[in-house]
Amino acid sequence: MQDKLLYSMLVLYSVSFLIYTFHATVWRKDFVWQIGRLVFTGGFLVHLTYLVNRAVETGRAPWGNQFEVMLLFSFVVAFSYAVFQWAYKSRSFGAFASLIIFLISAYSVFFLDKTISPLVPALQSYWLWIHVVVTVISYGAFTVSFMAAFQYLFKQSKKHRYFVTLASSWCVGFVSLLLILHEKELLKPYTETLASFGLLMAYSVGVAIVISIPLYFVLSLLKIERFFPKDETLENWTYRWVGLGFPLLALGIMMGALWAAEAWGAWWSNDSKEWWALITWLIYAVYLHLHLIAKWRGVKSAWVSVIGFISMIFTFFGVNYLLAGLHSYA
Amino acid sequence: MSKEKWLALQKQFRETQIARFFRSVRVAIVIIVLVVIASILGTIFIQNGQPNDYIQKYGDAGFFWIQLLSLDDVYHAWWYKFLLLILTIATISCLVSRVNMKLVRSGSLFVHINIITILVGIVVGRFGEKGFLQVFENEKNGKMLVEKGFIENPKTGELQRNIKIKELPFEVALNDFVITRYEKPNQRLFILNQEGKSVKSFPIEKGKLLKLPKQKMGLTVLDVLPDARVREEMVVSEEEGALPAVKLKIDSPQGKGEGWLFAHKDDFMLSPDRQVLIYYRFYESKKAMKKGIEKFESLAPMLKKIPNVFQVASGKGFEPRVLRFENGKFKENHTWNGTGPIRFDGLNTSFLPLQFLEKASLQSDIVNVSDEFLNPAIRLAFGTSESGIQSKWVFANQRDPHSEDTVPFEFYYSVDFPIKEFISHIKILDGGKEVMRKSLRVNHPAKYKGYMLYQASYDKENEKWSGIQVTKDPGYPLVFVGFIGMMIGLILMFYVNPFLNRKPEKLKKPSKG
Numbered sequence: 119m120q121d122k123l124l125y126s127m128l129v130l131y132s133v134s135f136l137i138y139t140f141h142a143t144v145w146r147k148d149f150v151w152q153i154g155r156l157v158f159t160g161g162f163l164v165h166l167t168y169l170v171n172r173a174v175e176t177g178r179a180p181w182g183n184q185f186e187v188m189l190l191f192s193f194v195v196a197f198s199y200a201v202f203q204w205a206y207k208s209r210s211f212g213a214f215a216s217l218i219i220f221l222i223s224a225y226s227v228f229f230l231d232k233t234i235s236p237l238v239p240a241l242q243s244y245w246l247w248i249h250v251v252v253t254v255i256s257y258g259a260f261t262v263s264f265m266a267a268f269q270y271l272f273k274q275s276k277k278h279r280y281f282v283t284l285a286s287s288w289c290v291g292f293v294s295l296l297l298i299l300h301e302k303e304l305l306k307p308y309t310e311t312l313a314s315f316g317l318l319m320a321y322s323v324g325v326a327i328v329i330s331i332p333l334y335f336v337l338s339l340l341k342i343e344r345f346f347p348k349d350e351t352l353e354n355w356t357y358r359w360v361g362l363g364f365p366l367l368a369l370g371i372m373m374g375a376l377w378a379a380e381a382w383g384a385w386w387s388n389d390s391k392e393w394w395a396l397i398t399w400l401i402y403a404v405y406l407h408l409h410l411i412a413k414w415r416g417v418k419s420a421w422v423s424v425i426g427f428i429s430m431i432f433t434f435f436g437v438n439y440l441l442a443g444l445h446s447y448a
Numbered sequence: 449m450s451k452e453k454w455l456a457l458q459k460q461f462r463e464t465q466i467a468r469f470f471r472s473v474r475v476a477i478v479i480i481v482l483v484v485i486a487s488i489l490g491t492i493f494i495q496n497g498q499p500n501d502y503i504q505k506y507g508d509a510g511f512f513w514i515q516l517l518s519l520d521d522v523y524h525a526w527w528y529k530f531l532l533l534i535l536t537i538a539t540i541s542c543l544v545s546r547v548n549m550k551l552v553r554s555g556s557l558f559v560h561i562n563i564i565t566i567l568v569g570i571v572v573g574r575f576g577e578k579g580f581l582q583v584f585e586n587e588k589n590g591k592m593l594v595e596k597g598f599i600e601n602p603k604t605g606e607l608q609r610n611i612k613i614k615e616l617p618f619e620v621a622l623n624d625f626v627i628t629r630y631e632k633p634n635q636r637l638f639i640l641n642q643e644g645k646s647v648k649s650f651p652i653e654k655g656k657l658l659k660l661p662k663q664k665m666g667l668t669v670l671d672v673l674p675d676a677r678v679r680e681e682m683v684v685s686e687e688e689g690a691l692p693a694v695k696l697k698i699d700s701p702q703g704k705g706e707g708w709l710f711a712h713k714d715d716f717m718l719s720p721d722r723q724v725l726i727y728y729r730f731y732e733s734k735k736a737m738k739k740g741i742e743k744f745e746s747l748a749p750m751l752k753k754i755p756n757v758f759q760v761a762s763g764k765g766f767e768p769r770v771l772r773f774e775n776g777k778f779k780e781n782h783t784w785n786g787t788g789p790i791r792f793d794g795l796n797t798s799f800l801p802l803q804f805l806e807k808a809s810l811q812s813d814i815v816n817v818s819d820e821f822l823n824p825a826i827r828l829a830f831g832t833s834e835s836g837i838q839s840k841w842v843f844a845n846q847r848d849p850h851s852e853d854t855v856p857f858e859f860y861y862s863v864d865f866p867i868k869e870f871i872s873h874i875k876i877l878d879g880g881k882e883v884m885r886k887s888l889r890v891n892h893p894a895k896y897k898g899y900m901l902y903q904a905s906y907d908k909e910n911e912k913w914s915g916i917q918v919t920k921d922p923g924y925p926l927v928f929v930g931f932i933g934m935m936i937g938l939i940l941m942f943y944v945n946p947f948l949n950r951k952p953e954k955l956k957k958p959s960k961g
Contacts (some may be wrong), residue, residue, distance in 0.1 A: 234864070235634060236632065238866070238867070238869070238951040239867060239870060239891070240891065242868075242869075288677060303647065311505050312505075312506065315492065361946075364938070364942060365938035365942050368935065370460065370933075372935065375931070376928075379891075381891045381902075383904065384919065385921070385927060388490070388523055393487050393490060393491045394491060396487065397484050397488060400480050403480060404477055411473045412474075412477075437491075441491055441492075
């Protein structure tokens with residue numbers, strides 16, 4: 119039953135991706151898009167049902183391990199996108215958003231351990247509910263902001279188009295590489311010395327280059343930029359969604375600190391996840407200072423937000439696999 | 449201070465060299481970026497590790513640089529503190545030069561003031577204490593162990609952790625230390641290689657096809673029995689190697705018991721004092737049986753030295769009987785009447801044959817006797833398309849490295865009951881008097897005289913002591929206030945002000961970045 123829910127969710131997300139793509143590239147009739155949205159909403163509701171079901175089954179917050187947290191993340195991105203399409207009446211994002219949501223969900227369903235394990239004593243706290251949710255919502259907001267920055271940069275010039283494709287490819291390539299190495303139990307040697315760590319990062323860039331070149335040509339051939347909103351709109355969205363996520367990430371970190379003060383005996387424990395969340399927050403702080411005070415706009419500003427997103431990806435995916443710390447519950 | 453006076457002062461400050469430098473957004477950005485880079489370094493290098501760890505990983509030269517730049521303790525390095533100091537100065541300069549009384553700006557003001565509050569909280573927190581208190585059950589302790597860097601061992605010259613004892617203004621008595629566990633066990637199947645290392649592991653899911661890396665092999669869990677027992681049963685069998693067998697009940701001064709004996713040279717019963725031996729033979733005819741008596745010599749030489757030997761004999765064409773040998777010589781012969789036990793004069797031992805089987809074999813079977821996870825076992829099926837499929841029982845938490853499987857690895861079925869809670873029932877004593885009782889659990893610390901007490905570790909072997917972490921962080925209230933203030937500021941800035949301060953989007957012109 120539970121597995122069926124997951125698979126139907128994946129099918130609905132992937133079908134909505136196909137319909138959105140069909141709408142964006144082939145047949146721009148509004149009803150096509152409406153069908154896409156209907157299917158997407160279906161996927162979203164199944165997703166919600168699964169989470170509720172899981173909460174009932176486990177008798178706790180359904181984000182107690184990595185599989186559950188990842189599924190919550192894709193849920194939050196789906197929710198943010200739903201809010202987004204409602205708030206901006208935008209028809210341009212669907213294919214992009216549903217693809218990302220599908221990829222994250224598929225990653226959790228096929229690669230992560232779905233067994234229900236009871237909570238270790240440190241996680242038995244009401245903080246689990248809110249600290250995780252707030253942090254993941256901020257990650258969802260940053261993801262939407264990244265989607266806008268991606269579209270903005272994609273339109274600017276060939277150079278920016280290639281590099282933003284490369285940045286996205288790196289995110290996908292890096293996570294996949296970690297996952298494959300972890301699955302084959304080959305990851306540990308790479309985390310042992312600085313040189314091997316550097317080598318791993320170099321590999322991830324290599325993988326990113328390999329993915330990015332065909333992706334660049336395919337996207338260019340499809341001329342997807344025709345369907346992107348205006349530059350100002352995209353810039354505004356990037357800023358707005360960073361502005362939404364930034365206080366939430368601060369809140370998530372602070373709640374983590376308050377929880378740590380109750381559970382670990384110190385509000386800050388120099389744990390790598392803590393530091394990387396703060397690093398991500400500081401990078402977005404740089405973005406906001408540049409936007410609000412130095413009045414930076416255009417490609418430079420968009421790139422700063424992309425760096426913030428890359429740091430977020432590292433915080434969310436990389437830290438657990440690569441750096442030792444207290445957050446390794448999964 | 450009047451508003452005019454403040455504005456005049458502010459103007460004066462704005463014109464100073466320091467303010468000009470520090471309030472520039474470029475400087476702010478550079479400082480934040482430097483803090484980011486430094487913080488990243490701190491997550492890449494292990495912090496506060498043993499010197500040997502660094503030497504092993506980075507070599508002597510690497511260790512030299514790590515120590516020189518304090519990369520083994522980035523967040524307490526002088527240069528990191530310096531960065532934070534600059535950050536504080538820059539934040540204050542910005543605040544003072546930019547403050548105006550408009551509500552629109554108050555969010556930003558709040559955020560920055562509270563960043564300073566948090567930074568001050570961190571500095572104040574450096575005057576705190578942190579230690580470890582080990583308390584045994586039904587004992588008390590008021591001296592905590594505090595770690596203070598490294599110290600050279602006078603004997604070996606090696607660096608070791610410098611541990612000091614600090615007396616607390618109270619004592620902690622441990623009444624009881626309790627561990628509770630979840631009822632549902634954690635089960636996993638591990639695949640171990642020839643060195644006994646785990647190469648892969650799976651959750652236990654009945655009927656799911658599992659794949660092993662590199663081996664073209666399938667694996668499935670067929671059965672999961674929570675409380676498995678091995679049951680051996682003698683059955684009539686047509687298989688090759690099936691032997692005649694007798695089930696015998698024996699009543700002797702050494703003990704009572706019943707069991708099966710095969711008509712095989714290696715199967716016999718021997719009393720613990722090595723005075724009595726019983727074995728069983730099956731004969732095709734009475735004549736063969738008579739010869740069997742003479743062929744007593746066929747027993748192994750060591751068995752011949754046993755003074756009292758009994759042979760249960762059965763077969764075709766004669767009544768079952770027990771033959772008695774004494775010191776290697778045939779003595780007498782008792783035929784069984786088919787009902788009561790056989791007794792010999794002058795002996796306290798009696799023999800009662802319960803069942804004779806002409807062709808029997810022992811079959812062992814595994815059965816489940818209850819639903820509680822007392823002795824769990826799983827049945828696995830595994831194999832390749834070439835080798836065919838084998839099946840096998842694997843009992844929980846038992847290694848079986850000498851198994852006769854045709855596969856180059858071993859299956860290990862692990863079952864454990866995850867810990868739900870650690871609870872230390874403690875009393876806090878001040879001046880010998882009880883002032884507080886608390887059940888210390890993870891996530892539920894106790895607080896006394898500014899100290900926080902946390903359930904931190906425990907005696908893993910006997911559960912006789914509990915490890916309590918004791919901390920005192922005088923900066924925490926400041927940090928807490930800073931958090932709340934900062935959140936209020938952020939909410940004002942990003943959620944409230946955009947609505948108060950809405951400008952039509954069209955009027956904004958993007959400036960070139």
